[in-house]
Amino acid sequence: MNKIRIAPSILAADFARLGDQIRDAEAAGSDLIHVDVMDGRFVPNITMGPVVIEAARRSTSLPLDVHLMIVEPEHHLEAIAKAGATRIDVHWEVSPNLHRTLQTIRDLGCEVGVAVNPHTPANFLSDVIHMLDAILVMTVNPGFGGQAFLPETLPKIRQLRTMIDESGRAIDLGVDGGIQNDTAKMAVTAGANVLIAGSVIFTDKHSVDAGVKRLREQVAK
Ligand code: DX5
Numbered sequence: 515m516n517k518i519r520i521a522p523s524i525l526a527a528d529f530a531r532l533g534d535q536i537r538d539a540e541a542a543g544s545d546l547i548h549v550d551v552m553d554g555r556f557v558p559n560i561t562m563g564p565v566v567i568e569a570a571r572r573s574t575s576l577p578l579d580v581h582l583m584i585v586e587p588e589h590h591l592e593a594i595a596k597a598g599a600t601r602i603d604v605h606w607e608v609s610p611n612l613h614r615t616l617q618t619i620r621d622l623g624c625e626v627g628v629a630v631n632p633h634t635p636a637n638f639l640s641d642v643i644h645m646l647d648a649i650l651v652m653t654v655n656p657g658f659g660g661q662a663f664l665p666e667t668l669p670k671i672r673q674l675r676t677m678i679d680e681s682g683r684a685i686d687l688g689v690d691g692g693i694q695n696d697t698a699k700m701a702v703t704a705g706a707n708v709l710i711a712g713s714v715i716f717t718d719k720h721s722v723d724a725g726v727k728r729l730r731e732q733v734a735k
């Protein structure tokens with residue numbers, strides 16, 4: 515089993531002190547920082563773009579995993595890469611020329627990821643898996659933090675783990691949405707190795723350090 519990687523999602527952070535929150539996440543032993551870009555079209559919500567990615571880039575040396583929940587992502591790849599993204603995840607559902615989009619991400623020097631909504635089947639990735647560094651399984655319908663994990667995504671996580679192992683490539687299998695201490699364990703058991711988590715880490719109930727460490731302890735058991 516791969517080492518489990520923790521990716522705090524800054525969507526749940528306090529944006530009035532974003533730099534400090536990211537530094538706290540890094541000091542707590544996080545592996546990646548997850549940045550949710552939303553356009554109010556692919557998903558109902560509008561969040562952040564290159565300006566915030568650039569600020570995040572200056573706040574940490576961790577890789578920035580930029581999750582694009584936007585239509586026509588191909589128009590924004592260059593700006594996102596220039597802002598400092600390490601990895602760019604585009605959604606399968608809004609990428610009609612997926613090979614070209616993935617090749618563009620690669621040519622920009624970024625790691626290549628594809629995200630799939632809860633209803634998108636695993637085998638829709640079979641023709642592009644050889645191009646990927648990351649697969650991101652949405653375990654909620656994208657758009658907002660703090661939603662409940664959809665357990666019907668677990669068979670897909672298992673299926674993708676098999677596909678990744680058969681590909682022989684070192685592809686990260688991330689889960690995004692509703693990751694709490696209990697659902698994290700379910701996702702890891704199904705084969706995920708990257709836990710993207712917002713509200714369980716950035717909360718006023720405990721420190722960022724406690725949130726990251728508790729999540730890691732849960733999946734180490
Ligand atoms: C949801 C975003 C997630 C979100 C997860 O559309 O892609 O990254 O921040 O938030 P939680 O962990 O609160 O479900």
Ligand code: ZN
Nearest residue numbers: 523550581690
């Ligand atoms: Zn996300």
